[in-house]
Amino acid sequence: MVKEIGIDAGGTLTKLAYIDEHEQLILKHYPSYKMAEVVAFVEQFKDIAVIGITGGRAEQFKELMSKPYNINYVVEFEATLLGVRHLLKKENHHFDQAIITNIGSGTSIHYMRGNTSFRAGGTGVGGGTLIGLGALLTGMYNYDDISESASRGNRKSIDLLVEDIFQGLEIPAPLSPEQTASNFGKIGIKKPQQHSNDNMLASVARLVGEVITTLSIQLSEQHEADVIIYIGTTLTDHDVLKDVIEEYTILKKKTPVFLNDHGFSGAVGALKSLDQ
Structure with missing residues (x-):
């Protein structure tokens, strides 16, 4: 039973994250030009109460939905940092501070210290x-x-x-x-x-x-x-x-x-x- 799902609808890929019935984190991705397939995958879960979504194609996903869902929009930088902190903990990394370099189509760079963070810079090279x-x-x-x-x-x-x-x-x-x-x-x-x-x-x-x-x-x-x-x-x-x-x-x-x-x-x- 899947009640919540996270979606990062990017320019090239759309990524999904959810917890399955075995309490395991499941990760999937689709080419973003196949957004209809993403919607079909999400709508197969009958018990989803809320969707967390970020990324530039979030509205495209919403427009293709055939069912009304409670949608929580997350600023892309905030979603990335939340995800990084969770994955660091999952993989048993412990850093008081770090630079986070996110390489997508271009590159965005953040500074993280404790529970605070901010965008430090970036480049169009990626x-x-x-x-x-x-x-x-x-x-x-x-x-x-x-x-x-x-x-x-x-x-x-x-x-x-x-x-x-x-x-x-x-x-x-x-x-x-x-x-x-x-x-x-x-x-x-x-x-x-x-x-x-x-x-x-x-x-x-x-x-x-x-x-x-x-x-x-x-x-x-x-x-x-x-x-x-x-x-x-x-x-x-x-x-x-x-x-x-x-x-x-x-x-x-x-x-x-x-x-x-x-x-x-x-x-x-x-x-x-x-x-x-």
Whole structure:
């Protein structure tokens, strides 16, 4: 018997969270262009008393409903933070303060301390950038295909690295040979050549990951927070992006945390808002 459900109706994906008859947290997602299927799934539960909902397509969901429900709207940032706090507790993480970097189509960054939080910054670089640049460079539009291709790539023929700058000379600390000196920097200093889709997409992932992580680290230093929690569906099944973020965060002496259900923070928060 399902009496409450949380929905995060995003631009790309719509996520759902609810507690089933076995008291287990169930998480599901649909492409947002299939909103009618989301509505059909929700309306199969005959005992739902209230729906917690957040996200830009909340009104679209409401317009498609054929039954009257008690709906509780939650501001997207508030839902995300409620969800993050619940998932941190569920996964036995305990932080007095942290930066929360939410990677969706773009990236929104929050500072959390105790029960207080606020939006610290953000960037238009995110999952939309991965797909958009990937499509421009390779003609590939499917996120899973882009991710898989990037995992096979090698960025060294495209990105200018620190080792390329020093060319055998001693590299001063704290720089390392594999660090990026210029994303896509080799393209402009070599004769035109063909690059594989795999290599181009590996470079795109590196660019996106480094921009997001650099901003997150700057904000963590500004607010004296050593932990950065990375969430958002963009991280799902994109190992290259996750590895870039983890590597660069550790390099800058911060602690990266990736929640198991990171893509469902908004839906979980919408559900938890019903308990308040």
